[in-house]
Amino acid sequence: MDDPKPYHHGNLREALIEAAIEILHESGVGDLSLRATAARAGVSRMAPTHHFGGKDGLLGAVAARAYENFAATMQSEFDRAEENAHEKMRAICKGYLMFARNEPALFDLILSDETRFQWTDELTISSAKSYEVLRSTCAMFKPSKHGPEITETLIWSLIHGYAALSRRTPVSQEFDFREIFAMLDELHLTPKGQVPRR
Amino acid sequence: MDDPKPYHHGNLREALIEAAIEILHESGVGDLSLRATAARAGVSRMAPTHHFGGKDGLLGAVAARAYENFAATMQSEFDRAEENAHEKMRAICKGYLMFARNEPALFDLILSDETRFQWTDELTISSAKSYEVLRSTCAMFKPSKHGPEITETLIWSLIHGYAALSRRTPVSQEFDFREIFAMLDELHLTPKGQVPRR
DNA sequence: AAATGAACTTGACGGCGTCAAGATTTTGTA
DNA sequence: TACAAAATCTTGACGCCGTCAAGTTCATTT
Incomplete structure (x- = not known):
């Protein structure tokens, strides 16, 4: 019925997003341009503008894809973890x-x-999906006395800030999660239906 | 002796930094260009490149100035606060x-x-100055059992992440610090030389 | 079969960062 | 004081950028 390759190139929009992500992987966000994206996809320089309205539009579409990937990574780790709020x-x-x-x-x-x-x-949908993974995990714990949404904001801010900061200090620590786990411990989160320790 | 206006323009480097900051105030980081900075300072387009080596250099110099301002804002609030670790x-x-x-x-x-x-x-010096304000404040509290630097990283990540996230959700809350104060409460920080509450 | 419109292309324009080379002024030195 | 050297700033040129405007090509509708 609605076969998704109805025109000239065949789903060029998708191909452009993939080309843009390839450029991001190879060169970083500073080297991503509409013209380079078009060239990689083998089309003329105005094709991306036609599909996305401009550079803002392309970046927005790529960001949505990034959020999808982001949510999936968190969900995957969530799924393989032990059935335990802390884990x-x-x-x-x-x-x-x-x-x-x-x-x-x-x-x-x-x-x-x-x-x-x-x-x-x-x-909005893609980013909300990412946030929902976090929100539902926070809901496994007793709410803060200051309000139920404080825990979400606290965790989201903490992990976001830590990720941002560790981007700019390329300490060799590669994949060491002890630091973030230690910080989580400091929060003294209490799973629902459990008496607070200490 | 070493009067700081020995050449053509008279401390053009400083004037360029100020011009750049004016542009940032008026238009944001996306509209800051070497050429616009030069035009605002009334010099030719290559003058900024000569002083800063390129756009990276100008942005670096402006970032250093930003960190100075940043540290001063935190220090000012620190100074006027009550003599109390939590405050x-x-x-x-x-x-x-x-x-x-x-x-x-x-x-x-x-x-x-x-x-x-x-x-x-x-x-490096300017950003270290900002971090030092935070570090010394964290030192007023008992260290984490996971290590003394965990508290600093925790606070730094939390406030950084919260600031970054609240940038993109322009909730009308203008100057409401209750949320961040509530999150600080959740950390159950214990000032040195005081028995832990609860 | 003709028309409508969507999917692309090509031309042109101004703005950008920066290499290279020239011009101007200060500074070091003999 | 005179002259060389160095620092400061300018101008020209180049290629890349995003995008407006006007084409061309193709698929679908009528």
């Missing part, structure tokens, strides 16, 4: 950091000011 | 957020990937 929380933080380290260019895009790309509904 | 900690977090909100363009620059500007010794 689940560790898992999504681990997934968060794995994404930041394995996909630095995509993480930069997410990290960067939203004024750099167009904030479409697609992007 | 001091609240004060520097408040200063951090005030800077992020009052100087969004400068904060963006600091926040952005270090690959966007040249990381000079001057910048």
Whole structure:
């Protein structure tokens, strides 16, 4: 019925997003241009503008893809973790950091000011999906006395800030999650239906 | 002896940094260019490149200035706070957020990937000064059992992440510090020489 | 079969960073 | 004081960039 290759190139929009991500993997966000994306996809320089409306649009579409990948990485770690609130929380933080380290260019895009790309509904959905993984994990713990959303904001800020900071200090520590696990311990989170320790 | 206006323009380097910061205040980091900076300072387009080596260099110099401003904002809040570890900690977090909100363009620059500007010794010193304000405040509390530097990393990550996230959600909350104060409470920090509560 | 419109291309324009080379002014030195 | 050297700043040129405007090609509709 709605076969997704109805025109000249055959799903050029998708090919352009993939080309852009390839450039991000190879060169970083600073070297991503509409013209380079077009060249890699083998089309003329205005083709990306036609599909995305401009550079903001392309970056927005790539950011949405990045958020999908991001959510999937966290969800994957969540799924393979033990059925235990603390282990689940560790898992999504681990997934968060794995994404930041394995996909630095995509993480930069997410990290960067939203004024750099167009904030479409697609992007809202993708980023909400990422946030939902975190939110549901936080819901496994007793809420803060200051309000139920404080825990989410606390964890989200902590992991986001830690990931951002560890981007710029390339300490050899490669894949050491002890530091983030230690910080999680300091929060003294209490799983629901369990008496607080200490 | 060493009067700092010995040549053509008279401390053009300084004038260029100020011009760049004016552009940042008016238009944001995306509209800052070497050529626009030169035009605003009333010199030819290659003058900034001569002084800073290129765009990376100018951005680095401006970032150093931003860090100075940043450290001063935190220090100012620190100084006017009560002589109490918890109040001091609240004060520097408040200063951090005030800077992020009052100087969004400068904060963006600091926040952005270090690959966007040249990381000079001057910048290392300025950013270390900012970190030192935070470090000394964290030292007022008992160290984590996981290591003495965990508290610093925890606070730094938390406030950095919160500031970055609240940049992109322009909730009207203008200058509401209750949320960050609530999160600080959740950390159950214990000032040195005091028995832990609860 | 003709028309409509979507999918692309090509031309042109101004803005960008920067290499290279020239011009101007200060500074070091004999 | 005179002259060389160095620092400061300018101008020209180049290629890359995003994008407006106007084409061309192709698929679908009528």
